[in-house]
Amino acid sequence: MSAVKEKESANLIAPIGADSFSPVPLDDLLACPACGGDLSSAQNTTEGDFRCDNCAAEYPGITMPDGSTVPWLFVHPDAAFAEWGDRYNRLMHETRDETASYVNALGGDVSSLTRARLERHGTALEAFTGQLEELLEPFDLRRRTTENLARQQLSKAQTVTSYMANVFRDWAWGAEEMHASAEVLNELICQTSLDDLGTMLTLGAGPGALPFLLERSQNVARSIKLDINPLFARIHAAMQAGEAVDLYEFPFAPLDESNTAVLRRLQASNLTDQNCGECGGGYVLGDISDLPFRAGAFDTVLTPWLIDILPQPVDRWLVTVNRLLQPGGAWIFTGSTSFVSDDPVLRFSPEEFFERAQAFGFTIEASDYSTLPYLHSPASAHRRYERVVSFVATRTGECADVSGVKADRSAPVPATTAMQFACSNYMLRAQILGAVNGKRSISEIAAAIAHRYELDGDAALQIVEQILNQHGE
Ligand SMILES: C[S@@+](CC[C@H](N)C(=O)[O-])C[C@H]1O[C@@H](n2cnc3c(N)ncnc32)[C@H](O)[C@@H]1O
Numbered sequence: 221m222s223a224v225k226e227k228e229s230a231n232l233i234a235p236i237g238a239d240s241f242s243p244v245p246l247d248d249l250l251a252c253p254a255c256g257g258d259l260s261s262a263q264n265t266t267e268g269d270f271r272c273d274n275c276a277a278e279y280p281g282i283t284m285p286d287g288s289t290v291p292w293l294f295v296h297p298d299a300a301f302a303e304w305g306d307r308y309n310r311l312m313h314e315t316r317d318e319t320a321s322y323v324n325a326l327g328g329d330v331s332s333l334t335r336a337r338l339e340r341h342g343t344a345l346e347a348f349t350g351q352l353e354e355l356l357e358p359f360d361l362r363r364r365t366t367e368n369l370a371r372q373q374l375s376k377a378q379t380v381t382s383y384m385a386n387v388f389r390d391w392a393w394g395a396e397e398m399h400a401s402a403e404v405l406n407e408l409i410c411q412t413s414l415d416d417l418g419t420m421l422t423l424g425a426g427p428g429a430l431p432f433l434l435e436r437s438q439n440v441a442r443s444i445k446l447d448i449n450p451l452f453a454r455i456h457a458a459m460q461a462g463e464a465v466d467l468y469e470f471p472f473a474p475l476d477e478s479n480t481a482v483l484r485r486l487q488a489s490n491l492t493d494q495n496c497g498e499c500g501g502g503y504v505l506g507d508i509s510d511l512p513f514r515a516g517a518f519d520t521v522l523t524p525w526l527i528d529i530l531p532q533p534v535d536r537w538l539v540t541v542n543r544l545l546q547p548g549g550a551w552i553f554t555g556s557t558s559f560v561s562d563d564p565v566l567r568f569s570p571e572e573f574f575e576r577a578q579a580f581g582f583t584i585e586a587s588d589y590s591t592l593p594y595l596h597s598p599a600s601a602h603r604r605y606e607r608v609v610s611f612v613a614t615r616t617g618e619c620a621d622v623s624g625v626k627a628d629r630s631a632p633v634p635a636t637t638a639m640q641f642a643c644s645n646y647m648l649r650a651q652i653l654g655a656v657n658g659k660r661s662i663s664e665i666a667a668a669i670a671h672r673y674e675l676d677g678d679a680a681l682q683i684v685e686q687i688l689n690q691h692g693e
Contacts, residue, residue: 246291246502249419249444249517252277253295253510279512282358282450282505286461290453291504293512296373301361303374304450308361311380312349319345337477341470344481348468352380352451355458355465359450374507375531378448383426385595387452388469390429391459391486397593398491401524401608402433404590405552408612409438411586414550418519421446421544423508424526428456429491430554431522435501436494443501444518446508453503459488471600479599508540516546525555533566534559534573538580538619545615551582554610570609581617648673652687662688 250259250270257274269281270291279297281289294300322342326335390398409417416439422431425445435443447453458465465486474480506512508530521544527537541551557570568576574584587610594604633639651672655665662684670680 246444246504249514250291250293250504250512251514251517253279253293253506253512258514259293259512282453284358284454284457284461286457286463288457288461288502290450290457290502291506291512293504293506294373295507295510299373301359304359304380305361307379308352308356311352315345315349319349333477337480341481344468344470344483347483348470351465351467355454355467356380356451358454361450374448377531380449380451382449385469385472385597387427387455387467387486388484388597389595390427390491391455391465391488392469392484392490393598394429394596395491397596398429398433400590400592401430401554402437404588404592404608404610405430405434405554405612406437408552408586408588408610412550412612412614414585414612415439416441416519417550418442419517420444420520420522421513421518422522422524423541424448424523424529425452425456425503426524427452428459428503430524432459432488433492434522435496435499436492440499440501441519443499445501445503446506446511447503448505448507450505453505455486456503459486462488469597469599471597471602473600473602475599475601482599508537511540511544513544515543516549518544518549519546520550520552521545522552523555527553528555528557528559533561533563534568534576535580538577538582539621542581542615542619543621547615549615550585551577551613551615552610553613554608556606557609573609574611577611577613580619581615582613583616584611584613587611648683649687652684653691656688 245261247258247260251257252259252272252275254277255272255275257272259270259272259279262269262271262278269289270279270293271277279294280292282292283289292300319342322338322345325338326342330338388394417434418440419442420431420434420440422428422443422445425431425447426449428445431443431445434440445456455465467484467486469482469484471479471482504512508526509532521541523537523541527534530537545551557568557573559566559568559573561567570589574587577584589607589609591605591607594606596603648669652665652669655668662681666677666680666684669675669684670677673680675683
């Protein structure tokens with residue numbers, strides 16, 4: 221039996237996707253990611269669609285093909301465009317190079333089976349660049365200059381195609397596993413006194429299927445999703461609008477010869493035929509490190525598969541979630557608790573994580589450890605089951621801010637081993653890249669490096685080649 225609380229507005233049915241969400245003003249929720257001042261939709265500004273009432277910073281809204289707007293709320297909006305432009309251009313470049321390598325390989329002496337695979341994969345890669353180009357067109361990333369790149373602010377770990385498998389799982393083939401995840405959360409919510417999720421924020425929403433399902437099974441007044449990756453915002457907008465998007469999936473471990481590249485059709489109806497009740501919302505692009513929301517703006521915060529992938533210590537995110545919630549608001553956590561840190565104290569077990577949450581003003585109302593299928597692409601030989609930790613907690617107390625921004629700036633920076641290693645790594649890279657002047661050969665650069673670092677010749681050659689390959693155009 222489905223553990224879904226009866227929705228009050230179940231008769232307000234719209235066709236799946238299209239028109240099920242109306243644009244909803246976000247002004248009462250938004251805050252300037254730079255200074256924290258109130259942010260309003262700007263009618264009369266020269267450039268920005270959102271404007272800070274305090275510091276006058278302006279932020280653009282990106283118009284999606286269906287006419288909806290995705291606010292671009294990064295602290296330095298131009299620098300974020302430059303960074304995403306850089307990532308996008310790199311991806312295009314690399315994919316074109318890869319396509320060329322498939323075409324070139326056809327010139328060799330290969331079997332007819334290999335030939336068929338090379339042809340199919342090369343054609344799919346070429347189509348994939350076109351598909352991404354079209355999808356990301358509203359962000360105009362191709363034309364963004366790199367003049368702002370010096371101001372890098374975003375985590376390098378997130379690229380255009382990070383978590384790409386989630387796109388196909390959410391909107392092509394993963395209905396079963398998405399419903400299983402949603403069902404765990406619905407069961408948990410049933411065990412609490414929570415009747416209404418009110419204004420809900422999903423952090424690190426990705427392509428957005430999980431909140432999409434919760435909107436359809438719970439009472440949600442408004443559902444706001446935030447992620448750092450523009451591709452997810454675009455795909456989510458298309459799904460919301462009832463569009464179909466064709467995109468190639470390249471499974472990491474193809475099941476067989478015919479599954480090395482598979483054309484998928486992403487659409488909301490692959491996930492569910494349930495319609496949303498009267499519930500509005502939107503997708504916002506921004507960085508969880510500088511969130512564009514007012515304190516206490518949300519009744520519910522959902523963090524699916526997010527907290528343990530973030531590089532900062534978990535305490536920081538406990539403060540963040542606490543700050544976003546109204547007193548008594550609900551935090552819904554689901555995902556893994558594989559906390560990675562240089563500091564062994566911070567590699568929390570699930571039990572320590574719960575203890576930590578309690579110390580930061582949360583009361584755990586219900587929890588669950590279910591083993592669920594994870595990314596079971598029908599085209600892939602790799603399939604995982606994960607024991608997923610989920611809980612619903614209420615915000616029952618406040619907590620002190622421990623964010624890195626408030627660190628004592630006059631204290632000495634500890635010279636950790638990781639810091640020293642990073643330093644010598646960067647110095648070596650800088651020396652190799654700085655030696656490139658259009659005249660020196662690989663051997664000459666390697667000889668200079670070998671001399672300076674007392675390396676043997678072959679090792680220096682290998683290092684120089686590796687670093688030049690990583691940075692070469
Ligand atoms: C493991 S995925 C989970 C996606 C989705 N919640 C799900 O369950 O499928 C992590 C998500 O966090 C997003 N993310 C990573 N770093 C972020 C940041 N600094 N700010 C906002 N989102 C971030 C990624 O783009 C990605 O969508």
